[in-house]
Amino acid sequence: MRKQNVPASVKDERLIELRRNQMIKGAVSLFKEKGFHRTTTREIAKASGFSIGTLYEYIRKKEDVLYLVCDRIYDQVRDRLKKDIGTKCGNTESLKYAISSYFKVMDEMQDEVLVMYQEAKSLSKEDLPYVLKKELEMVEMFEEILTSCVENGELSVGLKERKLIAHNIFVQGQMWGFRRWALQRLYTLEEYTDLQIQNVLEGLSKNPQNLKEGNE
Amino acid sequence: MRKQNVPASVKDERLIELRRNQMIKGAVSLFKEKGFHRTTTREIAKASGFSIGTLYEYIRKKEDVLYLVCDRIYDQVRDRLKKDIGTKCGNTESLKYAISSYFKVMDEMQDEVLVMYQEAKSLSKEDLPYVLKKELEMVEMFEEILTSCVENGELSVGLKERKLIAHNIFVQGQMWGFRRWALQRLYTLEEYTDLQIQNVLEGLSKNPQNLKEGNE
Amino acid sequence: MRKQNVPASVKDERLIELRRNQMIKGAVSLFKEKGFHRTTTREIAKASGFSIGTLYEYIRKKEDVLYLVCDRIYDQVRDRLKKDIGTKCGNTESLKYAISSYFKVMDEMQDEVLVMYQEAKSLSKEDLPYVLKKELEMVEMFEEILTSCVENGELSVGLKERKLIAHNIFVQGQMWGFRRWALQRLYTLEEYTDLQIQNVLEGLSKNPQNLKEGNE
Amino acid sequence: MRKQNVPASVKDERLIELRRNQMIKGAVSLFKEKGFHRTTTREIAKASGFSIGTLYEYIRKKEDVLYLVCDRIYDQVRDRLKKDIGTKCGNTESLKYAISSYFKVMDEMQDEVLVMYQEAKSLSKEDLPYVLKKELEMVEMFEEILTSCVENGELSVGLKERKLIAHNIFVQGQMWGFRRWALQRLYTLEEYTDLQIQNVLEGLSKNPQNLKEGNE
DNA sequence: CATGAATGAGCCTTCATTCAT
């Protein structure tokens, strides 16, 4: 599953894991506070609990830290999501549950997500696609649930629309974080969740015409 | 209503306008390419067609360029929008037209919008609210149309939901740009527009229950 | 008497005089506040009441302003001194008067004098000697009074010592200004003057041995 | 008693001492030649024998170099003085010795002292008082010797006059350096020393009236 | 493996000076 690794000078895999955990933890809180560009490698090293020399034993370039951070955040979101909705079968009830669970994760990790959205563009041309792929995987989780709902007859939505709705759901989760300045003064998380679920489901439940553009 | 910030050393207002136009144009294309932080002031000056010394006759700090750019982008989007949908009365037809017009603007200005979304966080604590206010104004344009539709009986949506839908529309416009890597390989702009309009309207047209949580 | 002039582009001598007066006045207050190096030519122009372009019609380089300022300060001190003690004949009474008058001038112009002492080193290699010559002229005024006192028998001091005492008096006048942080919290100007006069005169009045090293 | 200011990024105290010594040595010779403002940080680094980056590992701002230089010069002068006259008991003989020793130091360090007098004003508002305090300490060394002479009956001078004479002595030492253009072409150091000692002592040795304004 | 001193390219910004109007 690992695509592009960040090579380390150190060989001890256990140590690599340990140090990188420290590193990511320190870096996230710094990036949250001042962004990737305004954070220095020395600060990262200090926040990680080791020296600048040691930092460079586990990465090659500052950008590697960003990659590691993004990677970690995605994994965390995905793991949380998988754990919460993984085994559910695909009906509208489980869709509602998935959305609400996803929104909850996004609420808890809004700082991290914000960081990622603002700094992802600083990833190298090689790393970006890998990160985007992870994002797509998550969108596909929603798409799959929607497909199940179609298959079991609860909904009738074409493939293209399903894909779009999955994206919408995904973005609406992020919105809660990156538009917090507007949304979180208007709604509680519960209100927001209910309203968005309503928006998503209302149009889908009974409209057979949606199928007519379903196409592969 | 006009730029409350960014004083210039030069007195001639006409010149300021001219030079800042050059500056914004040059800066946007650079920010697009490499982001605000990776762009140097000298590059901005060169891309603007004048010397670094001259650049600093029209701004005080590098950050001012970013503010000017954001300010300009918002004004352009808003002006385009006002021109397109300004006089329309508020019915669902005009809502569709507004959305489709807005998406079109976002499509044309996707580079600029992308820049703004990735770099806005680099604005100073003082400038950010001013920029966010401009964004809210645009969201409110959609909210007003929705309200008109409610008033003329075409739709029945509560205030809170109306606000949320306005945000959704707004973000869906941006999505087209900042998720282009996923969306633009799945849909044409027209498809995307139609599907999103459908999503927005389907749930609203006939469902009187929406009103029950309408509250002021 | 004019040694090295600062050339101006402007021909009208009356105008040159006027503009340079404005300039010196503005510059002195700026130099007082922030020193020569930290003062910009634009600031000088503004404080002088005209534009930066006009400033450069009356000087060639920023340094010229410093020269003009130093020149002016010396002239003022010397004129004041000449006026006060010029016609007095040379006895110890007139020496006391001269010292006390000189100290009074230095008290009134302490800011200006401070400026000169701190910034004179920034004068060009060509201008400095000219300024130092002016200083020597003033030292010589004290020397001459001392010589008169010797000639009329009131004092008996050799030439070399007379020269040194003249320097001492001169420096003691400056001290009052540039060591104000220490002296002016210990003495009033009158106390300071009386004590220093006492110091100077006591050793001189009755000690014939001083003459033995008097030599021409 | 030691440097309360100027933090370094480097931890090794021995290294700090070493590097700062290099730095001060290089900086003094540059300041001598062209003054603080005309000396660039890069020049200081080069004259110190290391890179600009390393320079900034040991200071925070250019101004810190000036502070370090002033601090060092004072310490050197004071240490020399303490070593030379430290144990002497306070009689007129030891006063003569102290003056002559002090003048000798000032002769040897005239470049450094000149630098300090011309550049001290560029010190920050916080550093200046600290430097002035050091100067006062040295003045007080002379004052103490004078007081001893009064106490053992050799001299009769009031407190206020003692303080002034101490200042006079101190300034006369500096004069030798900063008025070298005039004095050193008139006198040898020995002549200058003898004449000034004579000036100082003559008025003091036998004049009981001085005491009448002795006051605490 | 860990450390942290050293490096220097490169950034933002200032400001003396010029010159067309």
Add this chain to the structure above:
DNA sequence: CATGAATGAAGGCTCATTCAT
């Protein structure tokens, strides 16, 4: 004569990265 916009060399300072210990 007066103006002030334009210029660009130069300065202070930062920080990612390396490497000897």
